[in-house]
Amino acid sequence: MKTFIASSPHVARVNRVDRIMLQVLLALIPGVLAMTWYFGWGLLINMGLAIVFALLAESAVLLARGRSPLPAIGDLSAVVTAVLFAISVPPILPWWLTLLGILFAIVLVKQLYGGMGYNPFNPAMAAYVFLLVSYPVAMTNWLTPSMLAEHHLSFMESLRIILDGSLPQGLTWDAITSATPLDEMRGKLDQNLTLDQIRQSPLWGNFGGRGWEWIAAWFLLGGLYLLWRRIITWHIPVSMLASLLVCATLFWTLDPQTHPFPAFHLFSGAAILGAFFIATDPVTASTTQRGQIIFGATIGVLVYVIRTWGGYPDAVAFAVLLMNIAAPMIDHYTQPRVFGHGGKGI
Amino acid sequence: MAVAQASITDRRLWTFHGGIHIPDEKALSNAAAIESIALPRRLLVPLQQHIGAPARLIATVGEQVLKAQMIAEPTGLVSSPIHAPSSGTLVAVENHPVPHPSGLTAPCAVIETDGSDSWAELPPPLTDYPQLDPERIRERIRWAGVVGMGGASFPTSVKLSPGTERQIHTLIINGAECEPYISCDDRLMRERAGHVLEGVRIMHHLLEVKQVLIGIEDNKPEAIEAMRLALTETDMRAYTEIVPIPTLYPSGGEKQLIRILTGKEVPTKGIPAQVGIVCQNVGTAAAVADAVLEGRPLVSRVVTVTGRAIANPRNLQVPIGTPAEDLIAHCGGYRETPARLICGGPMMGFTLRTAATPVTKAANCILALTAEESPDPGPALACIRCGRCAQACPASLLPQQMYWYARAKDLDRIQDYNLFDCIECGCCAQVCPSHIPLVQYYRFAKTEIWSREQEKRKSEQARARHAAKQARLERQEQERQAKLRKQKEAMAAKAPADPDKVGQQKAAIEAAKQRVAAKRAAATDEPS
Numbered sequence: 106m107k108t109f110i111a112s113s114p115h116v117a118r119v120n121r122v123d124r125i126m127l128q129v130l131l132a133l134i135p136g137v138l139a140m141t142w143y144f145g146w147g148l149l150i151n152m153g154l155a156i157v158f159a160l161l162a163e164s165a166v167l168l169a170r171g172r173s174p175l176p177a178i179g180d181l182s183a184v185v186t187a188v189l190f191a192i193s194v195p196p197i198l199p200w201w202l203t204l205l206g207i208l209f210a211i212v213l214v215k216q217l218y219g220g221m222g223y224n225p226f227n228p229a230m231a232a233y234v235f236l237l238v239s240y241p242v243a244m245t246n247w248l249t250p251s252m253l254a255e256h257h258l259s260f261m262e263s264l265r266i267i268l269d270g271s272l273p274q275g276l277t278w279d280a281i282t283s284a285t286p287l288d289e290m291r292g293k294l295d296q297n298l299t300l301d302q303i304r305q306s307p308l309w310g311n312f313g314g315r316g317w318e319w320i321a322a323w324f325l326l327g328g329l330y331l332l333w334r335r336i337i338t339w340h341i342p343v344s345m346l347a348s349l350l351v352c353a354t355l356f357w358t359l360d361p362q363t364h365p366f367p368a369f370h371l372f373s374g375a376a377i378l379g380a381f382f383i384a385t386d387p388v389t390a391s392t393t394q395r396g397q398i399i400f401g402a403t404i405g406v407l408v409y410v411i412r413t414w415g416g417y418p419d420a421v422a423f424a425v426l427l428m429n430i431a432a433p434m435i436d437h438y439t440q441p442r443v444f445g446h447g448g449k450g451i
Numbered sequence: 452m453a454v455a456q457a458s459i460t461d462r463r464l465w466t467f468h469g470g471i472h473i474p475d476e477k478a479l480s481n482a483a484a485i486e487s488i489a490l491p492r493r494l495l496v497p498l499q500q501h502i503g504a505p506a507r508l509i510a511t512v513g514e515q516v517l518k519a520q521m522i523a524e525p526t527g528l529v530s531s532p533i534h535a536p537s538s539g540t541l542v543a544v545e546n547h548p549v550p551h552p553s554g555l556t557a558p559c560a561v562i563e564t565d566g567s568d569s570w571a572e573l574p575p576p577l578t579d580y581p582q583l584d585p586e587r588i589r590e591r592i593r594w595a596g597v598v599g600m601g602g603a604s605f606p607t608s609v610k611l612s613p614g615t616e617r618q619i620h621t622l623i624i625n626g627a628e629c630e631p632y633i634s635c636d637d638r639l640m641r642e643r644a645g646h647v648l649e650g651v652r653i654m655h656h657l658l659e660v661k662q663v664l665i666g667i668e669d670n671k672p673e674a675i676e677a678m679r680l681a682l683t684e685t686d687m688r689a690y691t692e693i694v695p696i697p698t699l700y701p702s703g704g705e706k707q708l709i710r711i712l713t714g715k716e717v718p719t720k721g722i723p724a725q726v727g728i729v730c731q732n733v734g735t736a737a738a739v740a741d742a743v744l745e746g747r748p749l750v751s752r753v754v755t756v757t758g759r760a761i762a763n764p765r766n767l768q769v770p771i772g773t774p775a776e777d778l779i780a781h782c783g784g785y786r787e788t789p790a791r792l793i794c795g796g797p798m799m800g801f802t803l804r805t806a807a808t809p810v811t812k813a814a815n816c817i818l819a820l821t822a823e824e825s826p827d828p829g830p831a832l833a834c835i836r837c838g839r840c841a842q843a844c845p846a847s848l849l850p851q852q853m854y855w856y857a858r859a860k861d862l863d864r865i866q867d868y869n870l871f872d873c874i875e876c877g878c879c880a881q882v883c884p885s886h887i888p889l890v891q892y893y894r895f896a897k898t899e900i901w902s903r904e905q906e907k908r909k910s911e912q913a914r915a916r917h918a919a920k921q922a923r924l925e926r927q928e929q930e931r932q933a934k935l936r937k938q939k940e941a942m943a944a945k946a947p948a949d950p951d952k953v954g955q956q957k958a959a960i961e962a963a964k965q966r967v968a969a970k971r972a973a974a975t976d977e978p979s
C-alpha cells in the first residue's frame with residue numbers, strides 16, 4: 106500500500122492565501138461601485154488596465170527569475186495591489202502613468218525584495234507616493250462627483266481621456282475636475298476662512314465631501330465584512346481610526362472654527378479604505394497583536410499630523426509607508442509573553 | 452450535550468491563549484463499544500516503548516514464553532520492562548518498523564503466538580495497598596511496565612515518586628482526549644469508569660495529594676456522566692472532582708490542561724511537579740489498577756481504529772505488538788485506499804510507512820484518512836505574515852518569526868523566540884493560509900540544535916579527555932622523576948654510610964661478569 110510520509114497536521118487546512126485575497130477583493134466591491142457611480146467609468150477602465158499590467162509584470166519578473174509564474178499569479182496578491190492602486194489614483198489617470206505605477210509597485214517594491222511576503226513596503230502605496238511626487242498635477246486631477254458635475258463622461262469619453270488625453274469637444278479640464286474635499290478644506294483654511302464659511306460650499310455633504318462620504322461608507326461596509334469573515338482582525342483598523350478620531354476631536358474641541366469636525370477626517374480621503382484595506386496588508390504591517398495596535402494608532406496620529414500641518418492634503422499613503430519601516434522594530438518589542446515565562450499564572 | 456450543560460460545576464476554569472476548533476469526527480467511532488480482536492499469529496513487541504533507557508532482553512530466542520512473562524527488564528531508574536503480550540515462541544529479536552515520527556526501525560521481540568493465550572503466574576493482587584509500604588506499590592507499577600498512555604510514554608512509577616523536596620497537592624487526570632477522531636479514552640471512561648477510578652485512588656494514595664481533578668472535554672457527555680456516576684459509588688468524592696472543560700484543541704496538552712483546571716502555568720523547561728501537580732492519563736490510571744489490584748502487567752491497550760478509509764471504525768482491546776494491519780482487518784479492512792495511514796491523531800500523529808507497524812503502549816489510534824479528509828495541502832507559499840499562526844498558538848509563540856529563522860538556519864535567533872516552548876500541536880500549521888508545514892520546520896530546528904549541542908558536548912569531552920591524558924602523562928613523568936630522584940638520593944645517602952658494602956658489590960659484579968664470559972667461551976667451543 107502506498108501512503109505518503111507527511112508532517113502533521115494531517116487534516117484539511119482551513120485557510121488559503123488566494124481565498125483570503127478573494128475575500129478582500131469581494132469586500133472592495135461596494136466601495137468600487139460607489140466610486141464608479143460618482144466618478145464614472147474611468148475607475149473601472151484604469152482598474153482593468155492596472156490588473157492586466159500587474160499580472161504581466163509579475164509573470165515577466167518570475168519568468169526572468171526562472172520560476173513558474175502560476176502559483177504567484179494564483180495567489181491574487183498582484184490583483185489586490187492593482188485594485189488598491191486604481192482606487193487610490195484619479196479615475197482619468199493617463200494609462201502610461203498607471204503602467205509606470207504598477208511597474209514600480211510590482212517590479213521594484215514587491216519582486217526586487219523577493220516577492221510576496223518579503224516586501225517591506227506596501228506596493229500600492231509606494232507606487233502612489235512615487236507618482237504623486239513625480240507627477241503631482243496628473244495625480245491630483247480628480248473628477249467632480251456626479252451630482253455636482255455639469256457633464257457626465259461616457260465610457261468612450263473616459264477611455265479616450267485615459268488613452269490619449271483628449272477631452273471631449275467643448276469641455277475643459279476645469280469643467281470636469283474639482284478639488285477633493287481634503288484639498289478644498291486645506292486650501293480654504295489656509296486662506297483663513299472659518300469652518301462655517303467653508304461649509305457654505307455645495308461641495309459638502311452631511312459629514313464629508315459630497316459623494317466622497319458615501320464612498321467611504323461603502324468601504325466601511327466592506328471592511329466590516331472582512332472583520333466578520335475574520336480575514337482581518339480589529340487591531341489595526343480600530344486603533345488607526347480611533348487615534349485619528351481622538352486627534353481630530355481634541356483639536357476640534359479646542360477650536361471648531363479652524364479644525365474640521367471629527368467625522369470629516371474619518372470620511373474624507375483614504376482613512377476608511379486605508380484602515381481596513383491598506384494598513385492591514387499583513388506583509389508590511391506589524392504581526393504581533395500589541396504591535397498592530399501601536400502600528401495602527403501611530404498611523405492614525407500621522408494621518409492627522411500630515412493632513413493638518415504637512416505638505417500633502419491626504420496622508421494615508423505616507424503614514425502607512427512610514428510605519429512599514431517601523432514594523433519590524435515594533436514586532437521586536439511587542440513579543441507576547443510566552444506560556445510558562447513568568448506572569449501571573451506562576 | 453444537555454447532560455454536560457446540566458452538570459457543569461461552579462469550579463472556576465481558566466483559559467489558555469489560542470487553540471483551534473476543529474471538527475472532532477468522534478462520531479465515526481465513539482458509539483462502538485470496546486471489543487477484543489482475534490489473537491494475531493505474530494506479535495512484534497518493540498523493546499523500547501517508553502522514554503528513558505531501553506529494556507534489556509532477558510528471555511532467550513527460541514524460548515516458550517507465557518502471557519505476562521517479563522521478556523525484557525528495565526536498565527535504569529527511568530526505564531520500563533516489557534512483557535509477552537500472549538503465550539508462544541520467541542522466534543527472533545530483529546529490527547522492524549516501529550511507530551516513530553522518523554519512520555525508523557528498532558529491535559522488536561517477535562513472538563509466534565500458540566493460540567492458547569496462557570498466562571504466566573501473576574504476582575498477588577495488592578488489594579490492601581493502603582496498608583502497604585508505598586515503595587512496594589511503586590515497585591509493582593514499575594514491574595508491570597506501566598508508562599504514560601496518552602502518548603508521552605514516560606514511566607509512570609517515576610512520575611508517582613516525586614521525591615520529598617516538592618510538595619505535590621493536585622493530581623490531574625487527563626480525560627480531555629482533544630485530538631479529533633480518537634475515542635479510546637472516551638470508551639474507557641464510559642465502560643470502565645469504576646476501574647479508572649480505582650487506579651486514580653491508588654495514585655492519590657501514592658502521591659498523598661489534597662485534590663484530584665479529572666478533566667474531560669464537554670464533547671463527551673456520556674463519559675462525564677459515567678465517571679460522575681462511578682464516583683458517587685466510591686469514597687473518593689471528598690477529594691475528587693470530574694470537571695467538564697470546553698472543547699478546544701489542544702486542551703488535552705498537559706500544560707494546557709493544568710492551566711485550564713488550576714490557572715497555573717508550568718514554567719518553561721519545567722515539569723508539572725514544580726507547580727505541585729502530577730498529571731496522568733485515564734488509560735494509565737486503568738493500567739495502574741490492573742497492575743496493583745490484579746497483578747497484571749501492561750500487555751494490551753485500547754486503540755481506536757478510525758478514519759473514513761476504514762470500513763467499520765471501532766475501539767479495540769489489542770495485545771501490544773499487534774501489527775496495525777490486523778486491527779484494520781478486524782474493522783472490515785479499507786473502504787477505500789487511504790491517503791494517509793497515521794498512528795495517533797490527525798493533529799500530532801505521524802504517518803506509518805507500513806501497515807505492518809505494531810501497536811505500542813502509547814499508540815492510541817490507528818487513523819486511515821481518505822484523500823478527501825486529508826487533502827494534499829499543495830506546495831507551500833511564502834509566509835504573508837498574517838499572524839494567524841500566532842493567534843492560534845497555545846504557547847503564545849510567534850510561529851511566523853520562528854519559521855523565518857528556521858528557514859534562515861539561524862539557530863540562535865530561533866531560540867530567542869522560544870522554540871523549545873513549542874509543543875508541536877500543529878495549530879499554527881493548521882490555520883496557515885500559505886500551507887507552510889511549520890511543525891516540520893520546528894522539529895527540524897530542534898533536532899539541529901540538539902545535535903549541535905551534542906557535538907559541542909562531544910568536542911568538549913574530547914578536549915577534556917585530551918587534557919586529562921596530558922595531565923596524567925605529566926603526572927606519571929613527574930612521579931617517575933621523583934622516584935628516580937628518591938632512589939638516587941637513597942643510594943647517595945647509603946653509600947657513604949657503608950663503603951665496604953659498595954666494595955663487596957663491585958667485587959660480586961666483577962665475578963659475575965667473569966662467569967658469563969667463561970660460559971660464552973665454552974659455548975662457542977662446543978661442536979655445532
Ligand code: SF4
Nearest residue numbers: 834835837838840883
Ligand atoms: S499563518 Fe502562515 S502565512 Fe500567516 S504569518 Fe503564520 S506562517 Fe506566515
Ligand code: SF4
Nearest residue numbers: 844873874876877879
Ligand atoms: S506547533 Fe508550536 S508554534 Fe505551532 S501552534 Fe503549536 S506550540 Fe505554537
